[in-house]
Amino acid sequence: MTTKVSSLFAEKVLAELKKCGITHIVWLPHSENKAMYETVLQDAGITLVPVCREGECIPIAAGLWLGGKNTAIMHQSTGLFEAGDSVRGLALDMQLPLLMLIGARGWPTPGSPPSPYSWNGIDSAATFLEPILDAWGIKHHLVTNENETGQISSAYKEAQSTSRPVAVLIAKE
Amino acid sequence: MIDSMEAMKVISKARGEAIVVTTMTAKNEWHQASTHRELDFGISGAMSKASSLGFGLALAQPNRKVIIIDGDGSLLMNLGSLVTIANMAPANLIHFVVENGIYRITGGQPTPNSRKVSFSALARDAGYTHSYEFEDPAAFQSKIQNIMEQPGPTFVCLKCPSISERSPHKSPTTSPDSVRKFREMFV
Numbered sequence: 454m455t456t457k458v459s460s461l462f463a464e465k466v467l468a469e470l471k472k473c474g475i476t477h478i479v480w481l482p483h484s485e486n487k488a489m490y491e492t493v494l495q496d497a498g499i500t501l502v503p504v505c506r507e508g509e510c511i512p513i514a515a516g517l518w519l520g521g522k523n524t525a526i527m528h529q530s531t532g533l534f535e536a537g538d539s540v541r542g543l544a545l546d547m548q549l550p551l552l553m554l555i556g557a558r559g560w561p562t563p564g565s566p567p568s569p570y571s572w573n574g575i576d577s578a579a580t581f582l583e584p585i586l587d588a589w590g591i592k593h594h595l596v597t598n599e600n601e602t603g604q605i606s607s608a609y610k611e612a613q614s615t616s617r618p619v620a621v622l623i624a625k626e
Numbered sequence: 627m628i629d630s631m632e633a634m635k636v637i638s639k640a641r642g643e644a645i646v647v648t649t650m651t652a653k654n655e656w657h658q659a660s661t662h663r664e665l666d667f668g669i670s671g672a673m674s675k676a677s678s679l680g681f682g683l684a685l686a687q688p689n690r691k692v693i694i695i696d697g698d699g700s701l702l703m704n705l706g707s708l709v710t711i712a713n714m715a716p717a718n719l720i721h722f723v724v725e726n727g728i729y730r731i732t733g734g735q736p737t738p739n740s741r742k743v744s745f746s747a748l749a750r751d752a753g754y755t756h757s758y759e760f761e762d763p764a765a766f767q768s769k770i771q772n773i774m775e776q777p778g779p780t781f782v783c784l785k786c787p788s789i790s791e792r793s794p795h796k797s798p799t800t801s802p803d804s805v806r807k808f809r810e811m812f813v
Binding site: 504505 | 647667669670671672673675678679680681682683684685686687704706707709710713714800802805808809812813
């Protein structure tokens with residue numbers, strides 16, 4: 454049952470990305486995007502670009518965008534923490550209109566089990582996510598279920614109109 | 627050893643219509659050698675990301691050569707990019723590394739395990755189609771045309787002297803306006 458729901462979610466996310474005209478997703482796998490990976494892999498319209506470390510995602514996306522492509526990145530919040538200098542030196546300084554799909558590890562959603570990484574009931578990957586995005590001035594939208602995937606198109610449009618990276622926090626496996 | 631400024635001139639003469647992505651000291655030296663600055667993209671921030679950004683450009687523009695001019699200190703910060711690049715293996719990518727064994731831009735401190743790492747072996751074993759190492763300027767000069775013409779991805783390590791003084795050459799900081807102007811060539 455979980456797999457079926459996750460696939461529906463992935464299909465709705467993919468439909469949003471196609472609506473935005475995304476040509477490439479630069480990504481590193483994590484538990485929140487497993488179903489996305491399988492769904493996008495079966496779709497010929499979007500190219501997946503796998504990386505070894507999340508800090509590669511933004512510069513690769515920047516190169517693709519400079520070359521005329523329409524790109525999103527996808528990795529977990531922990532990877533955002535690792536990729537800080539690329540966020541600063543490329544996405545923000547170059548004013549990239551970049552769609553960032555961030556897996557919100559440990560995000561507290563109703564009915565979800567506690568994060569396996571939590572300590573005293575708190576996963577610091579979730580605790581620090583919004584404050585760090587706020588510190589960078591990166592607007593962010595939250596998606597916790599299938600009915601909220603429209604936030605992806607909103608974030609994409611916002612990135613294009615402001616020439617800034619905009620994040621979508623995916624708090625659902 | 628190969629004088630890095632002379633190496634830039636050799637690459638410049640052979641580049642044709644290739645896009646050139648540079649960073650750190652290579653960015654400053656390349657700016658002096660380049661005769662097609664409109665096709666150059668220098669990374670001012672985010673040290674080490676030239677290989678990744680050049681890779682993205684190579685994927686986006688498969689019918690145009692993309693040259694990356696990296697430093698050994700920069701590549702050490704982003705070694706995984708060798709594997710990432712080899713995985714998708716863009717045939718139009720040529721990745722040069724100026725190996726001087728130091729962080730020249732910060733005053734000449736040695737890189738970890740300086741001069742003992744074989745960057746050409748790392749690239750070859752990561753999966754680049756071709757990988758070279760040159761210490762002799764004449765040997766590099768004689769091979770450059772072949773390097774430019776063959777399908778890649780191709781990696782070229784240039785053994786250069788360790789010069790602690792910062793390069794006297796300067797290049798402008800890449801601004802958001804210049805970023806947009808660069809992209810307009812491809813959309």
